[in-house]
Amino acid sequence: IQSIQEPSTGYDNNFGKSAIKTYRSFLNPKKEEEGTLLQLEASAVRCARHVDFLLKRHKSREAEWIRHTDDEQQKRTVYPLILVLDNVRSAFNVGSLFRTADATGCSLVITTGITPHPGGSGAEKVGRSGLGAERIVPHGHFSTTMEAIEYLRTEYSEYEIFGMETTDKSIDYTTISYKRDGGGCVFVLGNEVSGVDTEIMPYLDRLIEIPMFGAKNSLNIAACAPVVLYEVLRQWNTATDEEGN
Numbered sequence: 027i028q029s030i031q032e033p034s035t036g037y038d039n040n041f042g043k044s045a046i047k048t049y050r051s052f053l054n055p056k057k058e059e060e061g062t063l064l065q066l067e068a069s070a071v072r073c074a075r076h077v078d079f080l081l082k083r084h085k086s087r088e089a090e091w092i093r094h095t096d097d098e099q100q101k102r103t104v105y106p107l108i109l110v111l112d113n114v115r116s117a118f119n120v121g122s123l124f125r126t127a128d129a130t131g132c133s134l135v136i137t138t139g140i141t142p143h144p145g146g147s148g149a150e151k152v153g154r155s156g157l158g159a160e161r162i163v164p165h166g167h168f169s170t171t172m173e174a175i176e177y178l179r180t181e182y183s184e185y186e187i188f189g190m191e192t193t194d195k196s197i198d199y200t201t202i203s204y205k206r207d208g209g210g211c212v213f214v215l216g217n218e219v220s221g222v223d224t225e226i227m228p229y230l231d232r233l234i235e236i237p238m239f240g241a242k243n244s245l246n247i248a249a250c251a252p253v254v255l256y257e258v259l260r261q262w263n264t265a266t267d268e269e270g271n
Contacts (some may be wrong), residue, residue, distance in 0.1 A: 106210025
């Protein structure tokens with residue numbers, strides 16, 4: 027009875043309580059979960075896989091050299107980088123982009139149109155994938171992308187605005203020297219299906235794209251953004267290192 031009341035009793039706690047409890051729940055199933063021998067075998071396989079995962083997770087958490095938690099004392103390094111999410115449909119993509127924005131030191135994320143955003147439509151789902159990044163990175167919302175572009179032209183007039191889209195006019199993102207001194211960069215990412223709004227393209231400074239070597243035309247926007255942003259940071263940090271030397 028004691029072992030049932032305390033599932034970890036009699037087991038090596040190095041396995042972690044979650045794995046032990048999962049194993050004990052298999053040994054002492056609820057009556058409604060009892061079934062045929064075939065069902066028992068299937069349940070045993072599922073339990074073994076789950077326990078295997080929990081053991082690996084526990085081992086990873088116990089390793090002191092692996093960082094799994096956020097450093098609440100860490101001060102953000104902010105760069106003159108802005109993301110504009112042009113009518114992005116998926117709240118989970120938006121949350122992922124907020125995490126990317128935090129990781130790469132973006133100073134601002136602007137959402138437009140139907141894009142789910144913090145404090146607005148889809149905020150809960152954004153938070154699920156953003157994991158708090160949406161509360162860290164400054165953000166704003168505009169009814170239309172054109173309004174956002176006009177705002178940026180006024181308030182960030184020295185910034186260069188790039189549209190990330192696959193077109194005949196787009197150039198390889200690696201061939202550009204991204205401006206920093208006295209300015210910065212704005213990157214516009216469009217809807218997952220229709221891409222960047224064609225009506226705003228004439229008002230952007232350049233269109234850039236990531237080369238594709240497969241059958242698909244493009245990457246998901248949540249995958250595109252970090253590729254380009256880290257290239258920008260690589261260039262800027264390399265330039266800083268060279269100036270320091």
